[in-house]
Amino acid sequence: MNVLLLAGNKTDVISGLKKAFSENRFSKVTYLNIARLNLITKGTKTYVKDSGLNIDDYDAVYMRVKLSFAPFVEPLMDELADKSIYTQIKRGSYYINSNEPLQLITLSQAGVKLAKTAIVADPRQINSMVDNFSYPVIFKSFKGLEKTQAIVLESKKQLSSQIDSLRSKVNCVVVREFIDAPLQQCAVIGDNVFCIERRMTDNGLQELSKGRFVKLSREEKKTVINAAQVCGCDIATVKMAKGHVTEVIPDIKFKVFNKKFSEDFYSLVAENFAKKIGEKK
């Protein structure tokens, strides 16, 4: 089996994955910087080009490219899917996961439990809704896909004040009820789920490395895997509090999870890839 590791700059994570794939029945493991690729469409065919690269040589591609590359990755993923080349993130998912409001709607429509959430283009629309929330709330503003602010607001007065004080132009605002419970940050690799619980401290949310391992109930595990699948990810981080999903990120913090669980998460990924390729054949 052959795998292509497609990413930005080469990092320790890429090196870790490369080693793990090589040790797990993958005879050809290649890293490539996505900036080198060209997609050329001629007639009914599209060619994925980099000098010397033949994409058809690969059974799988591990995609570790930042979400802002969605406009390049999405057409590329079409090609990979058409060639039955496995990726851990499905086509359409870069668009979903790069746009937080779109991700929330996608999760909500799929029946994934979320905290009460309001999304608006004009922040002033929130003024008429301040009485509808239980406080505290989390307030996030976006300019394009970029999050410009994320803060916790304790009262209606603070929320109204926050809206009035927005200085720079924002395109979208998300207000979500804050769930008063520890945040469960889960690494999902196929059907495997590993959870680190992070508590609120006087200095804010505990660092991931200081959180504690928790075993999820069957129901919670199902919620987490479902959330990842709804967002098109076989490998993801799902954040949850009291059974309410707050975010899905199509990547995991390998170093922290490796240390916390004394597991080799790189190997788990490689094994998952091998399993998925086997299922396709």
Place this chain on the structure above:
Amino acid sequence: MNAAKTRKKKKPNGQLQTSLLIIGSRKYKKATVKALLEEARKLFDVVLFVPISKIKIVCDKGETKLLYKGTDLTKFDACYPRFSINDFVFKEAVLKILDKSDIYVPVSLLAYQISNHKYYTVKELSHAGVPTLVSSLFTSPEAAQESINEFGFPIVLKLISGFAGKGVMLIHDKKELKSILDTVTLYEEFISAQKFIEGVNSDYRYWVIGKKVIAAKRTGKKGEWRANISRGGSAAVLKPDPYMKAIALDASRVLKMDISAVDFIETPTGPAIIEVNFMPGPFKDYLGNEVPKAMVEHLHAVVKRRNMVKGISAEVKELIEKFGKSVKTSSSAE
């Protein structure tokens, strides 16, 4: 949607009321909205224009609602979203909700994402056998070489999210290319490249509205290689060429757009599509209200057809309730 929850009002003639929602951007060109609303009021019983800035999305207790002044907007029969690519974060969320609701929308979230991406449009159409230009997509100056090898100079570079001719550049040599690419990659833009077709500063716009096609030819002003009217070009109304009409209808079908505008250029091997527009302008100076009228007529025709089906279902249900399950259909009646 549960019929009981969405009990529609009937008109005196027994037909169901029809309702149309138009959602537009904050900086919407008022003339086009005005024309759409004017035409819509002639056919629809209820017409509402909502600026996107006034919409609220609420996710609560497992439900996702699209609200304007407390009204659930998905209860309308049809919605025509007139969205530009600006401020797309919220617009994509709105389209996602419309996609999953019972409301008729002539364009989908996927159509919005693909048609606003110049390369992706060409790729989808090309794969379906619709004539387009050979095109490439890349993100760095290093990768540009493959495109140069493919097309040679001069080359047309397009920022994939540009519109109205903005972000489209004609590059004559390697030095110009390097200078442009260095600037563009500084802003993490994505670049599509195509071969430049010499001696062509005109193109064709074919509006596809359901099965109806309206055509115009655009010519760029002297010295301008792009044909956009917004860049000083002019237009002339045409009778649609049968071949180009067929291609335009095909393109809209491939992208799953019931309303679109397909832009072509002439090449040595025949007409080729260069882009498909999600939010086509109506060329009012040349076509008057013809395009908005056709759009509204299409929306109304679809709603009427859907209402007929709903109406029949409601009538059958009433008969069953009245006479029980022994109601015979015409095929089994003696």
